[in-house]
Amino acid sequence: MSSDECQPTTSGVSGSVDYRMEILRLLEVRDQKHAFIEGIFRNYSKMIDTLSKTRISRVSNRSFDESGGGSDEIRKLRDEISEVYKKKSKNDQELIDANRRLAECERNLNAITEERDKLKSDLDKMCARIAQQELLVKQTLDDNQNMRDEMIALKTTCDALTRRKMEWEEERIALLNKIRELNEKYAEFFNREVDDQEERRRMKIQEEITKAIQDTSRDERTNSLLQQQENIPIGDVLLGDVVPSQALAKFDSNDGEVNDVLWLSGETFASAGSDRRIRIWRIDSQGRYQKLCSLSGANQAVTRLDYDKDKHVLLGSSNDNMCRLWNVDNQRLLTTLSGHTDKVSCARYHQSHNIVSGSYDRCIKLWDIHNQRCTKSYFPGSIVLDIIGRQSLGGAAFISAHFDKKIRFWDGRNSEPFKIVEMSGKVTSLALSEDGLQLLASTRDDTLSLIDIRNYHILHIYSAEQYRTSGDLARCVISPGQDYVAAGSADGHVYVWNSQTTRLEKILARGGHESAVLCLSWCPTGVGLLSGDKIRRVCYWH
Known part of the structure; x- marks a missing residue:
């Protein structure tokens, strides 16, 4: 091994120097193991010299024997020669063994050398890979530093944007308040204009x-009729239904959304909502209200109410897939009707002993109250959002409003509707006039439609610039005298239209709701309107 091979490489890797020292140590160990072989070679050389000398002595002894002397010395020399041959044989064998071991050591040395070369090659590759990895690490550190710098910059930008967002949010709230104020001013202006008209x-x-009095002053019959009319109060029979103008009362009715309100008489009404309870209230014309009782039994939100005035029984549908009947006089739960597989969105009296209900399971069921069982099921194929049961007139037994923008008319005997009216949006609510000839439908396209049930034609469509339907179960209403229609809006206002001229008569806003109005109920006397909103409040408009 040359001195250059024993020098450490300039790469500075300590593993290379350790490897060379290990090779030198192995060579020293080999020299120590083969030291006795060198002694054998030296002894062998001496023996050859001795043998040569012995041969010379034999030649001289032969000549001496031939001359007849020194026989004892010759025998002695022969013995010595025999002994030398024995040693030579022994030394030859040891030499052969030594050669064999030497060849084996050379093979081991060659193997170690090959392994050393291979390890050296691997070491060079590892050094190159380490250098590459060090370069990669350096590049990664640089990238990390750049990313940290970018993160700091992005965080600064994000903080600035957050501050701008908060400023914009404050501006948005201020604008919303301004818009609300402008809407209220617009409603007041509109209402003043209506009042002036x-x-x-x-x-x-x-x-x-x-003028008529002056022209007919001599007509005693006319004078008597005028005197009778002077005794009739304004806003009663002479003027028909009265358009509400102000909120006499505003109070928390249910905990959560007020899904439905319903007048039970001229002074009492019921409210139902997401708190799973129905509350009965009394209110007078001055806006003084009092809670009479609370009906419990539903396991989820109550969605729709109906009332049997003769039996004083209140009907309520619920999101727990059931309908229930309560006796209002003793506040007892009378009957629970179960059979729907999804939320029951509506339930109405169909006849004195029947109930019809609609559900999100796309099914309509007809119930027998006495037997407390379902007598027939209808499958319209769409979610039922509202339903109307008819008792006074022939034709349709009940009418249903659906998610698929259709109103279906059923005769009760067939499993398919005999008439379908296509609307321009999801039909959220139905309201039937007192004479049973006109049907009011609220749709999600922000309009109300008045339909003549006799020929299924749309008579009038009601809309307003700021009116927005408040939800899929938003309820509309017709006044008892059929002079007006009303609906609650998503902006918390109540819109009242003239049913015949479609003119917007009133926007009830000041002192009223602050969230979307979900339900309405017009007092049977024609004076007074109830409305319920999304944050548990009920308003009494007079």
Whole structure:
């Protein structure tokens, strides 16, 4: 091994120097193992020299024997020669063994050398890979530093954007408040304009009455009729239904959404909502209200109410897939009707002993109250959002409103509707007039439609610029005298239209709701309107 091979490489890797020292140590060990072989070679050389000398002595002894002397010395020399041959034989064998071991050591040395070369090659590869990895690590550290710098910059930008977002949010809230104020001012302006028109109309009527009195002053019959009319209060029978103008009462009715309100009489009404309870209230014309009782038994939100005035039994549908009947006089739960497989969105009295209900399971069921069982099921194929049961007239036994924008008319005997009216949006609610000839439908396209049930034609469509349907179960209403229709909006206002002219008569806003209005109920006397919103409040408009 040359001195250059024993020098450490300039790469500075300590593993290379250790490896060379290990090779030198193995060579020293080999020299120590083969030291006795060198002694054998030296002894062998001496023996050859001795043998040569012995041969020379034999030649001289032969000559001496031939001359007849020194026989004892010759025998002695022969013995010595025999002994030398024995040693030579022994040394030859040891030499052969030594050669064999030497060849084996050379093979081991060659193997070690090959392994050393292989390890050296691997070491060079590892050094190159280490250098590459060090370069990669350095690049990664640089990238990490760049990413940290970018993260700091992005965090700074994010903080700035967050501050801007908060400022914009404050501006948005301020704008919403301003919009609400402008809406209220617009509603007040509109209501003042309506009041002025009403006042002008009344003045015109008064002038006409005055002229008529002057023209018919001698007609005693006419005078008596005018005297009778003077005793009739304004806003009662003479003017028909009264459009509410202000909120006399505003109070928390249910914990959560108020899904439905329903007048039970001229002074009492019921409210139902997401708190699973139905509450009965009394309210007078001055807005003084009192809670009479609370009906419990539903396991989830109550969605729709109906009332049997003769039996004083209240019907309620619920999201727990059931319908229930309560006696209002003693507040007892009478009957639980189960059979739907999903939330029951609506239930109405169909006849004195029957109930019809609609559900999210796309099924309509007809129930027998006495037997407390389902007598028939209908499968319209779409979610039922509202339903109307008809008792007074022939034709349709009940009418259903659906998610698929259709109103279906059923005769009760067939499993398919005999008439389907296609609307322009999901039909959220149905309201039937007192005479049973007109049907009011609320749809998700922010309109109300009045339908003549006799020929299934749409008579009028009601809409307003700011009116927005408040939800899939938003309820509309027709006044008892059929002079007006009303619906609650997503902006918390109540819109009242003239049913015949489709003119927007009133926007009830000031002192009312602050969230979407979900349900309405017009007092049977024609004076007074109830509304319930999404945050547990009920307003009484008068």
